[in-house]
Amino acid sequence: xxxxxxxxxxxxxxxxxxxxxxxxxxxxxxxxxxxxxxxxxxxxxxxxxxxxxxxxxxxxxxxxxxxxxxxxxxxxxxxxxxxxxxxxxxxxxxxxxxxxxxxxxxxxxxxxxxxxxxxxxxxxxxxxxxxxxxxxxxxxxxxxxxxxxxxxxxxxxxxxxxxxxxxxxxxxxxxxxxxxxxxxxxxxxxxxxxxxxxxxxxxxxxxxxxxxxxxxxxxxxxxxxxxxxxxxxxxxxxxxxxxxxxxxxxxxxxxxxxxxxxxxxxxxxxxxxxxxxxxxxxxxxxxxxxxxxxxxxxxxxxxxxxxxxxxxxxxxxxxxxxxxxxxxxxxxxxxxxxxxxxxxxxxxxxxxxxxxxxxxxxxxxxxxxxxxxxxxxxxxxxxxxxxxxxxxxxxxxxxxxxxxxxxxxxxxxxxxxxxxxxxxxxxxxxxxxxxxxxxxxxxxxxxxxxxx
Amino acid sequence: xxxxxxxxxxxxxxxxxxxxxxxxxxxxxxxxxxxxxxxxxxxxxxxxxxxxxxxxxxxxxxxxxxxxxxxxxxxxxxxxxxxxxxxxxxxxxxxxxxxxxxxxxxxxxxxxxxxxxxxxxxxxxxxxxxxxxxxxxxxxxxxxxxxxxxxxxxxxxxxxxxxxxxxxxxxxxxxxxxxxxxxxxxxxxxxxxxxxxxxxxxxxxxxxxxxxxxxxxxxxxxxxxxxxxxxxxxxxxxxxxxxxxxxxxxxxxxxxxxxxxxxxxxxxxxxxxxxxxxxxxxxxxxxxxxxxxxxxxxxxxxxxxxxxxxxxxxxxxxx
Numbered sequence: 001x002x003x004x005x006x007x008x009x010x011x012x013x014x015x016x017x018x019x020x021x022x023x024x025x026x027x028x029x030x031x032x033x034x035x036x037x038x039x040x041x042x043x044x045x046x047x048x049x050x051x052x053x054x055x056x057x058x059x060x061x062x063x064x065x066x067x068x069x070x071x072x073x074x075x076x077x078x079x080x081x082x083x084x085x086x087x088x089x090x091x092x093x094x095x096x097x098x099x100x101x102x103x104x105x106x107x108x109x110x111x112x113x114x115x116x117x118x119x120x121x122x123x124x125x126x127x128x129x130x131x132x133x134x135x136x137x138x139x140x141x142x143x144x145x146x147x148x149x150x151x152x153x154x155x156x157x158x159x160x161x162x163x164x165x166x167x168x169x170x171x172x173x174x175x176x177x178x179x180x181x182x183x184x185x186x187x188x189x190x191x192x193x194x195x196x197x198x199x200x201x202x203x204x205x206x207x208x209x210x211x212x213x214x215x216x217x218x219x220x221x222x223x224x225x226x227x228x229x230x231x232x233x234x235x236x237x238x239x240x241x242x243x244x245x246x247x248x249x250x251x252x253x254x255x256x257x258x259x260x261x262x263x264x265x266x267x268x269x270x271x272x273x274x275x276x277x278x279x280x281x282x283x284x285x286x287x288x289x290x291x292x293x294x295x296x297x298x299x300x301x302x303x304x305x306x307x308x309x310x311x312x313x314x315x316x317x318x319x320x321x322x323x324x325x326x327x328x329x330x331x332x333x334x335x336x337x338x339x340x341x342x343x344x345x346x347x348x349x350x351x352x353x354x355x356x357x358x359x360x361x362x363x364x365x366x367x368x369x370x371x372x373x374x375x376x377x378x379x380x381x382x383x384x385x386x387x388x389x390x391x392x393x394x395x396x397x398x399x400x401x402x403x404x405x406x407x408x409x410x411x412x413x414x415x416x417x418x419x420x421x422x423x424x425x426x427x428x429x430x431x432x433x434x435x436x437x438x439x440x441x442x443x444x445x446x447x448x449x450x451x452x
Numbered sequence: 453x454x455x456x457x458x459x460x461x462x463x464x465x466x467x468x469x470x471x472x473x474x475x476x477x478x479x480x481x482x483x484x485x486x487x488x489x490x491x492x493x494x495x496x497x498x499x500x501x502x503x504x505x506x507x508x509x510x511x512x513x514x515x516x517x518x519x520x521x522x523x524x525x526x527x528x529x530x531x532x533x534x535x536x537x538x539x540x541x542x543x544x545x546x547x548x549x550x551x552x553x554x555x556x557x558x559x560x561x562x563x564x565x566x567x568x569x570x571x572x573x574x575x576x577x578x579x580x581x582x583x584x585x586x587x588x589x590x591x592x593x594x595x596x597x598x599x600x601x602x603x604x605x606x607x608x609x610x611x612x613x614x615x616x617x618x619x620x621x622x623x624x625x626x627x628x629x630x631x632x633x634x635x636x637x638x639x640x641x642x643x644x645x646x647x648x649x650x651x652x653x654x655x656x657x658x659x660x661x662x663x664x665x666x667x668x669x670x671x672x673x674x675x676x677x678x679x680x681x682x683x684x685x686x687x688x689x690x691x692x693x694x695x696x697x698x699x700x701x702x703x704x705x706x707x708x709x710x711x712x713x714x715x716x717x718x719x720x721x722x723x724x725x726x727x728x729x730x731x732x733x734x735x736x737x738x739x740x741x742x743x744x745x746x747x748x749x750x751x752x753x754x755x756x757x758x759x760x761x762x763x764x765x766x767x768x769x770x771x
Contacts (some may be wrong), residue, residue, distance in 0.1 A: 269563030275534055278555040278580040 022071025030062065030069035048073065110349065134205040134373050140174045142166030143186030154450075156209055157182065175230055176223055177406045178392065182206045193225050197232025198240050198395050201370050226421040231399045239314070242307035243394035244367040247387050249303055250326075251333050251361050253296045258337025258356040262429075263350045267342075268373075274433065281430035285422075296330050317397030321404045321411075325393035328414040332386040335421035342428040361387040389414045483509045483624045485656040486531055490540035490728065493526055502679040508625065513647060513657040515670030517758060523679035524660035525562065525629055531658065532559060532627060545624070558623030558655075559573040564614040564631045568603030571614050575602055576620070583621035591616050605723030615646055623698070626650055628659040632666060644669055664755040675761050682765030687754050694752035694760060697734045699725040703743040710741045717759070726756065 024030065033041065051057040058074040140161040141150040150159045160180055163170055171194050172181035181202035182397075183194040188252075193205045193210060207227070214225060232239045265271040274284055307313045336357060344350035361370065364378065365387035371379055382388045389410035396402035396410075406409075486508040501523045508514045516524040527536040531542055533549025541595050544553040559565070566575050569597040576590045590598060596618055602610055611631065618626065626647070632640035644666065651657050651671075661667055668687050675683040675690065683690055699705030704723050711718045717728040727734050735747040752760070 171518060268568070269561050270565055270567060272529075272534055272561055272563075273559065273565030276554045276559040277579070277584065278551065278559055280551065408728075 002149045020073035027068040138180040139182040140180040141184045142171045145186035176400045193227045195229045197229045238311040240315045243398050246303045247390040254333025255337045258292050259340035259350040260342035315398045317401040322397040329390040331418040338425035342432045385405045472609035488542045494538045507660050508656045512671040513651050514658040514672045515667045517667045518676035522676040558625045559627045560614045560618045564603045573598040579617045608635040626657045662765035677765035683761045691757045695749045696752045697727045697731040698750045701742050
C-alpha cells in the first residue's frame with residue numbers, strides 16, 4: 001500500500017530555511033488512517049523525531065486547521081547550519097575570533113608591514129629592476145680608426161672609451177675587467193667586434209643592434225663585421241647563472257640558518273646562560289657562526305663541483321682569488337644572519353627578515369637582470385648588496401680568468417661590507433646578550449653612602 | 453614584624469632580625485655579594501620591578517617569594533645585568549654587573565640553560581671549557597646519564613644537571629630561578645640539600661620560589677607583590693604575631709561551605725579548618741550552624757602570612 005502524500009518545499013529568503021508541507025491524500029486522513037497507513041506514518045515520525053531532538057530540524061509535526069490535517073517540517077540547509085550562519089551565538093564567537101586576529105595583526109607591526117608595504121615596495125623596486133631590455137651597452141673602441149668608428153655607433157652602444165693606440169689585447173683586457181660589454185677593434189685589415197659572453201642580455205641586444213648596423217652600411221649590403229664572443233661563446237645561461245647561484249645559496253644558508261641558530265638559543269633560554277659565562281659577545285658570535293662558515297664553504301665547493309660537472313661551467317681563473325672573495329662574502333652573509341637574530345624574538349620573525357634580505361639579492365644583484373639596465377635609484381641598492389660583488393668575483397674568476405688586480409674593487413668593497421655588517425652584528429649582539437653596566441640614577445648622598 | 457607595603461629606606465631599615473648577613477638589608481659591609489638600591493625596571497607603562505632594595509651576603513640563602521608575575525625573575529635578571537635598570541642601581545660583588553662579575557655567579561634559570569640536544573657529558577664539557585676547568589669531572593651521581601641527551605632526562609634529573617653545571621666553577625653566588633619547579637618531593641629535597649651545602653661553604657644564594665616549604669628553608673625572605681617589596685625578614689619575622697582561627701567542626705564539609713558563604717578565607721588542614729578571621733568572629737558565625745565546633749586562635753604559618761602580606765600589598769580590586 002502506498003500512502004499518497006507529497007512534500008512541498010519552499011525556501012524563505014529572509015530566514016533561509018526550507019518549509020515542507022505534507023499534503024494528506026484525503027481530508028480525513030488523520031482520523032481515518034488504516035493500520036497500514038498508520039504503520040507507514042509511524043516510520044515517518046520515527047525518522048524525523050531524532051532530527052528534531054538533535055536540533056537539526058526547526059519544527060516538525062502534524063497541523064490541524066480548517067482545511068483538515070497536514071504535516072509541517074521546517075529545516076535549515078545543511079551548509080548554513082554547519083557554518084553557524086544566522087546563529088547569533090556562533091556568529092558572535094566567529095566575530096570575536098576575527099576581531100582578535102585583527103588586533104593581534106595590528107600589534108604585529110612587522111607582519112603588517114610585510115603584508116602591506118613590502119608588496120608595494122617590491123613591485124616598485126623590482127619593476128624598475130626587472131628589465132630585460134638593454135638600452136645601454138658600454139662599448140670601447142680601439143685601433144687607429146677608433147674615433148671615426150665610435151662616431152658611427154648608434155644606440156644602444158654607449159662608447160665608454162676610445163683608444164686609438166689600443167690593440168685587440170687592450171680590448172680584451174677592457175672586457176675582462178668589466179669596463180665594457182662590447183669592444184670594437186679597428187685596424188688596417190678591417191674592423192672586428194668582441195663581446196663579453198657573461199653579459200647575456202647585453203650581448204644579445206648588441207648582436208641585434210650590430211646586424212641592423214651592418215645592414216645599414218651604405219653600399220655594403222649585408223657586410224658582416226667579424227664577431228667573436230669571449231668567455232661564454234655559446235651564450236649558455238648555465239655558465240652565467242651557476243657562479244651567481246652558488247652565491248645565492250650561500251646567502252640563504254648564511255643569513256637564514258645562522259639567524260635561526262641564534263634565535264633558537266634565545267627561545268631555549270640558553271643565550272641567557274651564555275651571558276653569565278666568561279664569553280665576550282664576539283666570541284659567542286664566532287663560536288656560533290664557525291660551524292655555519294664551514295658548512296657554507298663545503299656547500300660552495302659542492303655547488304661548484306656539481307655546476308662544473310653537470311653543466312660544464314669552466315673554472316679558468318685563480319682559485320686563491322676566488323677563495324678570498326668567497327670567504328669575505330661568507331663573513332658578510334653570516335654577519336647578516338647574526339644581525340637578523342638580534343632583531344628577531346622567534347624563528348618565525350627570523351625567517352621573515354631573512355627572506356626580506358634574500359629577495360633583493362635575487363633580483364637586484366645582477367644575477368638575473370643586468371645591473372646597468374636598472375633605474376639609477378634601484379641600481380644603488382644593488383651596490384650595497386654583497387651578492388653583487390660576489391657575482392662579479394665569481395664570474396670574473398671562473399669564466400674570464402680575471403686576475404686579482406682587476407677584482408680588487410669588489411674584494412675591497414666586500415671586505416668593507418664584512419667589517420660593517422659583522423661589526424654592527426657584534427655591537428647589537430653584545431647589547432642583546434647583556435646590556436652592559438647598569439646606569440646609576442642620581443641618589444641622595446646618604447643613600448649612596450649606605451649603598452656602599 | 454615587617455610592615456607590608458611600606459618601602460624601607462636606608463634610614464628606616466626593616467624591623468627584626470636577621471640572617472647571617474646582619475639585620476640591615478642595606479648595610480655596606482664588605483660581605484655583600486648583591487646590593488640593589490631602589491632598583492626599578494619598566495617595560496613601557498608597566499613597571500615589573502619598582503624601587504626594590506635588596507642585599508645578599510656570603511653564606512646566606514635569600515628567598516624571593518612572590519606569586520607568578522610578582523617581578524622575581526625580572527629582579528634576578530637585573531641583578532645579573534641581563535637587563536638594564538630603568539632606575540636605581542645594583543652592585544654585584546661591589547661593582548656594576550659585568551661579564552667579569554657574572555663569571556663569579558652560578559645561574560640556573562627556569563629554563564635550566566642546558567642544551568637539550570647535547571648529552572649530559574657534552575653540556576658539562578661545554579661549561580667546563582667555558583670556565584677553563586681542566587681537571588673537573590662530571591659528578592659521580594650523574595655519570596650513568598653521561599651520554600643521555602638532556603632533553604630525554606626527566607625534569608628532576610635535568611635540574612640536577614643544571615645545578616651541577618652551575619656549581620662546576622665554584623661560584624661565590626648562586627642565583628636560582630624556581631629551582632624545584634616541576635620536580636618531585638625527593639628531587640626537590642636533594643636540590644635543597646645542595647643549596648644548603650653551597651651556602652655552608654660560604655656562597656651566597658638568591659633563590660626565587662612560590663613554594664612555602666622551600667621558602668621556609670631560606671635564611672631570609674623578600675616578599676614581592678606587583679614588583680614591590682611587600683615585606684622582608686626571616687620566616688618567623690614574616691609570620692610575626694599573626695594568628696588565624698583553627699576550627700574543629702563536627703562536620704567539616706558543611707562548616708567549610710558555611711564559612712566560605714560568609715566570605716571567610718578557609719583552608720583545610722586534615723579535618724581542621726583554618727580561617728583568616730578573629731576567633732570570636734568565627735565562633736559567632738558557627739554558633740548557629742555548628743555549636744559543638746571547637747574554635748581557637750593559633751599562630752599563622754608562612755603561607756597564611758604570605759597571603760596576608762600579598763593581600764595588604766596588592767592594590768584594591770576595582771569593583
